[in-house]
Amino acid sequence: MKLHLGLKEFNAVNPVVTIGTFDGVHLGHQKVILRLNEFAKKHNGESVIFTFYPHPRLVTSPDETNLRLLTTLDEKIKLFEKSGIDHLIIYPFNKEFSELTYSEFVKQVLVDKMKTHCLVVGYDHKFGKNREGGFEYLKKCATQHNFEIEKLEALSVNEENVSSSKIREILQFGNIKLANHFLGYNFTLRGTVVAGKQLGRKLGFPTANIEASDKHKIIPGYGVYAVKVIINKAEYNGMLNIGTRPTFNKNADNRSIEVNIFDFSDDIYGQEITLVFIDKIREEQKFDDIEMLAGQLKKDKTAALEILTE
Numbered sequence: 001m002k003l004h005l006g007l008k009e010f011n012a013v014n015p016v017v018t019i020g021t022f023d024g025v026h027l028g029h030q031k032v033i034l035r036l037n038e039f040a041k042k043h044n045g046e047s048v049i050f051t052f053y054p055h056p057r058l059v060t061s062p063d064e065t066n067l068r069l070l071t072t073l074d075e076k077i078k079l080f081e082k083s084g085i086d087h088l089i090i091y092p093f094n095k096e097f098s099e100l101t102y103s104e105f106v107k108q109v110l111v112d113k114m115k116t117h118c119l120v121v122g123y124d125h126k127f128g129k130n131r132e133g134g135f136e137y138l139k140k141c142a143t144q145h146n147f148e149i150e151k152l153e154a155l156s157v158n159e160e161n162v163s164s165s166k167i168r169e170i171l172q173f174g175n176i177k178l179a180n181h182f183l184g185y186n187f188t189l190r191g192t193v194v195a196g197k198q199l200g201r202k203l204g205f206p207t208a209n210i211e212a213s214d215k216h217k218i219i220p221g222y223g224v225y226a227v228k229v230i231i232n233k234a235e236y237n238g239m240l241n242i243g244t245r246p247t248f249n250k251n252a253d254n255r256s257i258e259v260n261i262f263d264f265s266d267d268i269y270g271q272e273i274t275l276v277f278i279d280k281i282r283e284e285q286k287f288d289d290i291e292m293l294a295g296q297l298k299k300d301k302t303a304a305l306e307i308l309t310e
Contacts, residue, residue: 001081004089007113012087014045014117017110021164022051024070025079027184028162032152033083036120039150043118046086050114051076052093055216060098068168068218068252075188106141118148174221174242176277186228189217189257189275193268196258205297207241207258208268210275212251219255220277222284226304228276229261237262239304240275243284262301279307 004010016039022029033049040047053073057064071079073090080088091097091109100108110116119142121135135151142149162182170179171187180186189212196209212219222242229238240259251257259275281303287293 001083001085002087003077004087006092007089007109010087010089010114012046012048012114014040014043015048015087015114016040016043016045016118016120017048017050017114017116018120019050020122021055022049022076022080023055023164024167024183025076025083026070026162026164026167026182028182030083030184032120032122033080033085035150035152037084039118039120040086043148045117047084048087048089048114049080049085050089050091053090054093056093056098058216059093059095067216069214069216070164070167070171070183070187070218072190072214072217075190079185102137103141106138106145111145111147116147118150120150120152122152168218171218171220174223174225174280174283176220176225176280179220180277187220187277189219189277190214190272191257191275192272193270195269205260205294205301206265207260208273210251210257210259210273212257213272215252217252219252219257220280222255224281224284224300226278226281226307227259228278228308229259229264230274230276231261231264231266231268231271236264237305237308238264239281239300240277241284260297260301262305281307 016036018032018036020029020032033047036047036049055067055069057067077088077090110119119138121138135149138149167179167182170182176187189210191210191212193208194211196207220242222244225240225242227238227240229236238259238261240257243256243258244254257275281300285296287296
């Protein structure tokens with residue numbers, strides 16, 4: 001896969017192009033990419049995904065505070081690398097670009113700069129200023145500018161339509177197993193270990209407090225989770241609690257993230273680690289005293305190990 005940060009160096013044979021934000025690169029997206037690669041072979045061309053950075057909502061609504069994303073830009077690039085596409089274009093999304101009408105986008109970008117041979121769009125495709133670029137309008141553009149167009153019907157997984165918004169909602173409820181099923185891989189969260197109150201250490205369950213590497217990355221709902229923890233390419237088992245810490249917290253929705261890494265005692269303050277969510281163990285709950293909490297943590301560890309060693 002060739003990565004293009006803009007279009008200055010872009011060059012492809014009979015480009016077969018699809019457009020979108022592709023947050024999560026989930027199973028629905030993966031079906032789109034599969035069809036894109038099939039269309040590229042059909043047209044003796046190369047498959048091209050055209051996406052954007054930053055997220056369009058951050059430009060069109062600069063005061064946006066509720067944007068939550070399944071994948072960071074780095075995560076998205078790695079997922080695309082696995083998909084078998086020929087080209088990934090990450091186009092700089094700015095105010096000027098957001099003001100383009102669809103006809104201007106088609107002429108200036110798809111035709112003049114990219115020499116698009118075929119455009120692949122979803123059944124509900126809407127793009128351009130005021131989301132005016134629907135399929136019927138695009139058919140006229142294709143005829144006018146002499147490129148072909150292919151339409152994708154709704155793509156489902158086990159008879160359920162899969163969308164990024166649906167997966168985000170599932171994660172907010174903490175249903176990791178279902179979210180992972182729709183993603184087609186285990187949800188991950190990367191962050192840096194920061195100083196905490198060290199309460200877990202007093203209970204015999206020392207925790208690393210995590211600050212997410214991207215403030216827009218979605219944090220799953222409150223509760224206790226079984227996770228894999230990747231530190232310097234080594235993988236460990238662990239259990240993780242997501243709660244609330246309203247002060248001194250840069251994570252989305254002020255959620256605290258504390259992970260107890262099993263059989264691990266190294267000092268990792270300031271290091272970046274990756275959390276791989278496998279399943280939820282239980283909801284967050286309050287305990288009357290420290291002894292009850294410590295007893296529950298022992299049960300949680302047993303439950304986590306059962307999940308992680310299945």
